[in-house]
Amino acid sequence: MAFILDKVSYRYSEGTAYEMTALDQVSLQIQDGEFIGVIGHTGSGKSTLIQHLNGLLKATEGAIYFNGQDIYDKDYDLRDLRTQVGMVFQYPEHQLFEETVFKDVCFGPKNQGLPEKDVTLRAYEALRSVGLPDKYFDVSPFELSGGQKRRAAIAGVLAMKPSVLILDEPTAGLDPRGRDEILDLIAEMHVHYGNTVILVSHSMEDVAKYVDRIIVMDHGHVMFDDVPREVFHHYRELEEIGLAAPQVTYLMHEMQERGLDVNCDATTVDEARDAILQWIGNQR
Amino acid sequence: MLRDITLGQYYPADSKIHALDPRTKLFGTLLFIISVFSFEGVIGFVAITVFLFWVIHMSKVPLNFMLRGLKAIMILLIIAGMFNLFLTPGQPLVTIWKISITREGLRNAIMMTIRMVYLIMGSSVMTLTTTPNQLTDGLEKALHPLNKINVPVHEIAMMMSIALRFIPILIEETDKIMKAQMARGADFESGGLIKKAKNMVPLLVPLFVSAFRRANDLALAMEARCYVGGDGRTKMMPLVYTQIDRVGYAVVIGYFILLMVIKAVL
Amino acid sequence: MGIIEAKNLVHEYIIRDEEGNVESIQTALDHMDLKVEPGQFIAVLGHNGSGKSTFAKHINALLTPTEGTLIVDGMDASDEDNTYAIRQTAGMVFQNPDNQIIASVVQEDVGFGPENIGVPTDEIWERVERSLKSVGMWKYREHSPNKLSGGQKQRVAIAGVMAMEPKCIILDEPTAMLDPDGRKEVLAAVHTLNREKGVTIILITHYMEEVVDADYVYVMDQGKVVMEGNPRGIFSQVDTLQEHRLDVPQITLLAHELQRAGLPLADGILTREELIDALERIVKGR
Numbered sequence: 077m078a079f080i081l082d083k084v085s086y087r088y089s090e091g092t093a094y095e096m097t098a099l100d101q102v103s104l105q106i107q108d109g110e111f112i113g114v115i116g117h118t119g120s121g122k123s124t125l126i127q128h129l130n131g132l133l134k135a136t137e138g139a140i141y142f143n144g145q146d147i148y149d150k151d152y153d154l155r156d157l158r159t160q161v162g163m164v165f166q167y168p169e170h171q172l173f174e175e176t177v178f179k180d181v182c183f184g185p186k187n188q189g190l191p192e193k194d195v196t197l198r199a200y201e202a203l204r205s206v207g208l209p210d211k212y213f214d215v216s217p218f219e220l221s222g223g224q225k226r227r228a229a230i231a232g233v234l235a236m237k238p239s240v241l242i243l244d245e246p247t248a249g250l251d252p253r254g255r256d257e258i259l260d261l262i263a264e265m266h267v268h269y270g271n272t273v274i275l276v277s278h279s280m281e282d283v284a285k286y287v288d289r290i291i292v293m294d295h296g297h298v299m300f301d302d303v304p305r306e307v308f309h310h311y312r313e314l315e316e317i318g319l320a321a322p323q324v325t326y327l328m329h330e331m332q333e334r335g336l337d338v339n340c341d342a343t344t345v346d347e348a349r350d351a352i353l354q355w356i357g358n359q360r
Numbered sequence: 361m362l363r364d365i366t367l368g369q370y371y372p373a374d375s376k377i378h379a380l381d382p383r384t385k386l387f388g389t390l391l392f393i394i395s396v397f398s399f400e401g402v403i404g405f406v407a408i409t410v411f412l413f414w415v416i417h418m419s420k421v422p423l424n425f426m427l428r429g430l431k432a433i434m435i436l437l438i439i440a441g442m443f444n445l446f447l448t449p450g451q452p453l454v455t456i457w458k459i460s461i462t463r464e465g466l467r468n469a470i471m472m473t474i475r476m477v478y479l480i481m482g483s484s485v486m487t488l489t490t491t492p493n494q495l496t497d498g499l500e501k502a503l504h505p506l507n508k509i510n511v512p513v514h515e516i517a518m519m520m521s522i523a524l525r526f527i528p529i530l531i532e533e534t535d536k537i538m539k540a541q542m543a544r545g546a547d548f549e550s551g552g553l554i555k556k557a558k559n560m561v562p563l564l565v566p567l568f569v570s571a572f573r574r575a576n577d578l579a580l581a582m583e584a585r586c587y588v589g590g591d592g593r594t595k596m597m598p599l600v601y602t603q604i605d606r607v608g609y610a611v612v613i614g615y616f617i618l619l620m621v622i623k624a625v626l
Numbered sequence: 627m628g629i630i631e632a633k634n635l636v637h638e639y640i641i642r643d644e645e646g647n648v649e650s651i652q653t654a655l656d657h658m659d660l661k662v663e664p665g666q667f668i669a670v671l672g673h674n675g676s677g678k679s680t681f682a683k684h685i686n687a688l689l690t691p692t693e694g695t696l697i698v699d700g701m702d703a704s705d706e707d708n709t710y711a712i713r714q715t716a717g718m719v720f721q722n723p724d725n726q727i728i729a730s731v732v733q734e735d736v737g738f739g740p741e742n743i744g745v746p747t748d749e750i751w752e753r754v755e756r757s758l759k760s761v762g763m764w765k766y767r768e769h770s771p772n773k774l775s776g777g778q779k780q781r782v783a784i785a786g787v788m789a790m791e792p793k794c795i796i797l798d799e800p801t802a803m804l805d806p807d808g809r810k811e812v813l814a815a816v817h818t819l820n821r822e823k824g825v826t827i828i829l830i831t832h833y834m835e836e837v838v839d840a841d842y843v844y845v846m847d848q849g850k851v852v853m854e855g856n857p858r859g860i861f862s863q864v865d866t867l868q869e870h871r872l873d874v875p876q877i878t879l880l881a882h883e884l885q886r887a888g889l890p891l892a893d894g895i896l897t898r899e900e901l902i903d904a905l906e907r908i909v910k911g912r
Contacts, residue, residue, distance in 0.1 A: 165543070251871060349884055492729075583688060
């Protein structure tokens with residue numbers, strides 16, 4: 077079991093007039109090797125939630141267990157937690173600072189206290205796995221294009237070999253191709269290393285295509301927590317809180333409302349195509 | 361803690377103080393600060409306190425909003441207070457081991473703390489009731505004569521108002537970058553002074569890069585909106601003194617004379 | 627006569643090394659042609675690095691053509707004397723909402739443009755009120771921009787441009803940094819301006835859903851216009867769009883996939899309703 081969250085609450089500016097509850101009694105379990113999408117509109121508490129998982133924010137109430145250990149225990153090493161739970165923030169390229177791309181990627185493993193040789197090896201591996209060609213290793217990170225910068229920044233987190241990888245809107249600001257490349261990369265890595273991946277996103281379409289489980293946050297609560305198909309059945313409720321199910325989900329439900337008896341479970345274009353073809357086949 | 365800095369945070373409200381011309385407020389704040397540093401004795405203190413709280417009440421800014429600004433400099437206040445308390449020579453009141461608190465020390469510490477607190481609160485009244493733009497407009501106009509000796513008053517005022525707009529943004533950004541580097545195992549807390557300074561590099565470089573990027577974007581956006589410097593610009597809020605400013609000046613000057621009288625009599 | 631006309635427009639970025647020697651030349655715009663009629667809602671699509679932002683900066687005279695001509699409302703953009711007149715005619719909204727708001731209070735920011743062009747005080751206030759109302763931000767006029775959402779900030783930026791009473795507004799990826807709610811807000815505001823105030827809109831974006839309601843669409847790649855037409859015509863060419871590193875809306879993609887699987891569907895289906903109607907016809911036709 078990677079994470080157990082037990083009635084976790086978090087309040088900003090506690091005790092002042094500006095007190096605001098960002099998380100309200102959230103209980104969750106996350107298993108090793110899961111690929112999870114966390115969805116919610118701005119201010120729903122999703123960013124607050126993930127920042128608890130690597131101890132950047134400390135819950136005002138409740139407990140969090142990582143691999144069975146209480147992370148708020150006096151003796152618990154939070155820095156060690158942070159190396160095991162890698163976090164890619166929104167616009168991660170804004171954290172690049174070293175003279176060369178390679179050095180920047182070394183920053184994480186170096187902080188882990190690894191010997192020089194291992195640091196180099198890990199940085200190399202990480203840069204390779206994000207598909208950044210060797211010729212960019214020795215250039216300044218500030219000379220890369222937007223998409224390349226983002227890859228370099230993600231490599232900086234991967235080089236720490238985290239067993240849990242959290243990504244906050246990793247595709248923000250990228251064009252469609254850049255977005256697909258990054259998401260494919262994450263999915264590939266998930267398959268290859270079997271690590272736990274938590275993907276925070278606004279886009280239902282992206283999430284539906286990749287994840288096995290969706291957690292919908294609203295006003296600091298977990299509103300839904302299920303496989304995509306089940307979550308999107310609640311598309312009306314999702315809409316009420318400012319979220320939308322993928323377009324194909326709407327399509328399937330609208331077809332059914334018109335009396336066209338098609339299976340409504342589809343959440344991706346491929347699934348929808350198959351469902352419609354099957355339905356047409358049945359009409360014959 | 362960074363969020364507590366009230367400097368440059370305008371508090372919108374519909375009050376007499378908000379309606380004053382920024383020049384009146386600048387002048388008033390200046391006189392108030394002089395009065396705070398020249399007062400002595402309990403009566404002077406009472407007069408200043410009454411005046412300050414009356415103005416705060418008039419401004420319709422909640423008191424706790426003002427006090428938040430103090431939180432940010434609390435440590436500074438305590439340290440300065442301690443120095444005064446323990447290091448002023450004079451007649452000892454209490455002696456613990458080798459350190460003694462003197463009557464003069466106690467007096468100095470109290471005076472100093474009150475003065476600092478009133479200084480901050482007094483200037484917060486100005487910054488909270490005046491938009492940074494009005495404030496810089498006020499300064500620009502008050503300092504306008506310096507233009508004659510080739511001081512670029514308009515440019516300085518523009519830079520100030522832009523700086524005020526971006527301070528909160530950069531503070532937020534610092535917070536974000538700090539978290540991102542901490543997630544990569546960076547350590548901003550432990551170690552000696554030199555190590556600490558070195559550890560700041562992963563925070564400062566991205567911050568500078570971001571500030572430059574923002575500056576670039578902003579320059580472009582200003583150009584796109586036809587900004588070419590101070591010449592030929594009109595003002596959305598030209599500064600004109602009205603009745604309320606005459607009252608304002610009268611009140612502030614009256615207050616100052618009263619304090620001076622109190623000081624002279626006692 | 628179009629309000630914006632680009633003919634053979636070329637822009638080259640010359641990159642110099644530290645000694646000032648030319649290191650390389652990058653062609654960002656490569657003989658581009660484009661024409662916009664007054665009152666139109668135009669979308670320019672392209673992936674990052676396709677040259678669309680470089681083009682946008684030309685319309686606002688922030689960049690000048692290396693070769694070819696660009697005419698904005700009858701003025702030649704290569705002529706420096708026209709710079710300020712062009713910037714008043716064609717206002718520009720940028721991607722990052724934070725980096726284009728100058729003042730610390732919403733209404734003062736909206737007044738910044740009119741101040742620069744010397745509008746008398748009373749009229750500035752009238753313009754500020756009109757423009758803030760036109761984007762639905764009037765009630766936030768005394769707020770600090772820092773306390774607004776991304777979509778609201780972007781609407782303030784649009785109001786700031788509107789206050790200069792331009793004939794045309796260019797929006798350079800105005801929604802790239804916003805969440806879905808913010809995106810909807812901004813797009814709705816832009817459409818309202820186009821419809822009710824007759825402002826010509828040039829929307830530069832890589833989100834396909836945003837161009838569905840445009841009058842005309844240009845697709846750019848490598849500094850050239852590679853496709854143009856109405857949205858339906860553009861979206862009917864799913865494969866070509868994907869070659870240019872662009873998406874199509876999910877419904878269009880689904881229709882395309884179904885077509886490939888042998889269903890007799892028309893090209894360029896844009897909405898769910900269209901698709902359902904078409905599917906119903908197929909089934910009932912049997």
